[in-house]
Amino acid sequence: xxxxxxxxxxxxxxxxxxxxxxxxxxxxxxxxxxxxxxxxxxxxxxxxxxxxxxxxxxxxxxxxxxxxxxxxxxxxxxxxxxxxxxxxxxxxxxxxxxxxxxxxxxxxxxxxxxxxxxxxxxxxxxxxxxxxxxxxxxxxxxxxxxxxxxxxxxxxxxxxxxxxxxxxxxxxxxxxxxxxxxxxxxxxxxxxxxxxxxxxxxxxxxxxxxxxxxxxxxxxxxxxxxxxxxxxxxxxx
Amino acid sequence: xxxxxxxxxxxxxxxxxxxxxxxxxxxxxxxxxxxxxxxxxxxxxxxxxxxxxxxxxxxxxxxxxxx
Numbered sequence: 001x002x003x004x005x006x007x008x009x010x011x012x013x014x015x016x017x018x019x020x021x022x023x024x025x026x027x028x029x030x031x032x033x034x035x036x037x038x039x040x041x042x043x044x045x046x047x048x049x050x051x052x053x054x055x056x057x058x059x060x061x062x063x064x065x066x067x068x069x070x071x072x073x074x075x076x077x078x079x080x081x082x083x084x085x086x087x088x089x090x091x092x093x094x095x096x097x098x099x100x101x102x103x104x105x106x107x108x109x110x111x112x113x114x115x116x117x118x119x120x121x122x123x124x125x126x127x128x129x130x131x132x133x134x135x136x137x138x139x140x141x142x143x144x145x146x147x148x149x150x151x152x153x154x155x156x157x158x159x160x161x162x163x164x165x166x167x168x169x170x171x172x173x174x175x176x177x178x179x180x181x182x183x184x185x186x187x188x189x190x191x192x193x194x195x196x197x198x199x200x201x202x203x204x205x206x207x208x209x210x211x212x213x214x215x216x217x218x219x220x221x222x223x224x225x226x227x228x229x230x231x232x233x234x235x236x237x
Numbered sequence: 238x239x240x241x242x243x244x245x246x247x248x249x250x251x252x253x254x255x256x257x258x259x260x261x262x263x264x265x266x267x268x269x270x271x272x273x274x275x276x277x278x279x280x281x282x283x284x285x286x287x288x289x290x291x292x293x294x295x296x297x298x299x300x301x302x303x304x
Contacts, residue, residue, distance in 0.1 A: 004240040004244070005240075005243075008240070008244050008247050009247075012247045012251050015251040138266050141269040141273070144273045144277075147277070148273045148276050151281070158284055158287060162291050165294065165295070169294055173301065176304045200300045207290070207296075211287075211290040211291060211294050214286060217283075218287055225280060228276055232269055232276075235268075235269050
């Protein structure tokens, strides 16, 4: 009876431990990637330092001291970078994984979209539970988060572009106004022409104002969206 | 006879436990995906409005060139 109890406990223990072992294996993989990334960075740093040393030798004596200082600074910088990289390797490895997964997911999506276009008129719905392809649960969530991050990045760029556009527009509107003032002073234009041009300027100013308010709104939204994405990332981990 | 029952019970319990964990995990993952989708929709909407405003401004600026 004792033996049976022992076997029973052993079997239940094994069943419970099985998924945990899988998780541990995943963690080991991530650690291995981290190690390889660290080794790579340290090798790169050493190589660059060597190259700098050789260059420093080739240059004259007076310049040698300067070069040495530069090499030292570079070394320090690279060491710091290596440290930071060491800290961030895990995150980078994760991001790379997510990107790879998202690419896979995208390819799958495109294929599925093409299939849908061919004739399958299925009702559209949320992506969860659909179009997962090879990705499973958490991996799928991570790939979606990576996609959202990419979208957010491109949106940030477009906000910046819009801001640049608005500053350009400001100067152009100012130039147009000055031109109109000059034309008015010279008395070249009729009142109707002046009114039409002022209307154009006013319209441009109104649209500039709209864009500026939209940019400001988008900026505040962007902050909250980033925070939300961070929270999602934390949940995903 | 008893040990067989106990063994069966133990295995069943372990299976139920693991299934429950999986369900919980699945629900959490789905919630995350939902959140991300809502976020993406928001981003897309904002991007669209920004794009249309920029387009409007560009049109108005083109009109200004004739001044």
